[in-house]
Amino acid sequence: MEIAKITTQKKRTDRYNVYIFVDGKEEYAFSVDEDVLIKWQLRKGIILSEEDVVRILEQDEARKAWNDTLQYITHSMRTEYQIEQHLRKKEYEEEAIIRAIEKAKNYRYVDDLNYANSYVRTKMKTTDKGPAIIRQELKEKGVHLSFIETALEQFTPSKQLESALQFLEKKANIKRHDSSQAFKKRMLESLVRKGFSTDIALESWEASGISLPREVEKAAVQQSGEKAVKKWKKKYSGSELEWKVKEVLYRKGFSLSDIEEFLREQEMEDHGETL
Incomplete structure (x- = not known):
């Protein structure tokens, strides 16, 4: 032609x-x-020739894939997997995708270990996420596990403890019906959900010195106890009602001494009977 x-x-x-x-x-x-x-x-x-045209189009495909790769990585660091997925969405042929990624690696425009190190540093400075969450996010970006673990070495136990303490100081909000035990459990679960280990969560809690004010817990046991009495007095009376209320309050994490004090101070009437 x-x-x-x-x-x-x-x-x-x-x-x-x-x-x-x-x-x-x-x-x-x-x-x-x-x-x-x-x-x-x-x-x-x-x-x-027809063969010439095939080769020209193959090279043009590779060139377009490379141009798209450059545009994709211009404003943000990317992983190999992210580049691959980006090019696949644009329906490039496999060979063009491979060549574009290899070229990017050769020019050091993409480096998954460097990406992981940078990602961990940024998350440590700007978020309250723990290692487990960061690890999962890097996995989703296609970073090899060995690179992830190497990058996470910079998130030392002491830095994790510092981050967990900062989280507790900002997020340790007290709820009206909290017992000391429930308050602690809720905060520890929040830290674990954020990606911190149970050991770091416990250590940070002890180091924080955060506690539920005594008057707040007394008000909580009073409020929860009255609610339990109201709920169960139609079904139980006397000692049965007492045991039911005690069971409810104990499950909520209140101490036996606080529960007993509530029961002594509170008159619970059920068909003329009191506890």
Whole structure:
């Protein structure tokens, strides 16, 4: 096939439309990147075989994949997996994707270990996330486990403890019905959900010195006890009601001494009977 003419695309001046003669008329054949155009020295009058066109299009595909890769990584660091998924969404051929990623690695535009190290440092400074959450996020970005573990070495136990303490200082909010035990349990569970180990959570809690004010807990046991009496007095009375209320309050984490004090102070009436 003979090239009839080559024109510059209106919206992409770095790409060119190639036309060939078909039955003496000019017809659009394909488009190519400027680099491919120069490499093949394409111009009017050149004769191309079908094999030439296949190779030109393969090289153009690779070039487009590379250009998209550069654009994708310009404003943010990316992992190999992220680049691969980005190119797959654009439906590039496997070979073009592989070549683009390899080229990016050769130029050190992508480096998963460096990415992991940077990611961990950023999360340590700007979030209250623990190692487990950061590890999972890096896995989802396709970073190899060995790189993840290497990067997480900088999140030392002492730094984890410091981060966990900061979390407790900001998030240790007291709820009206909290017992000391329930308050502690809720805060420890929050730390574990944030990605800290149970050991770090416990150590940070002890180091924080945070506790439920005595008057708050007394008000909580009073409120919870009255609610339990109201709920169960239609079904139970006397000692049965006492045991039921005691069971409810104990499950909520209140101490036996506080429960006994509530029961002594509180008159619970059920069909004329009191406890």
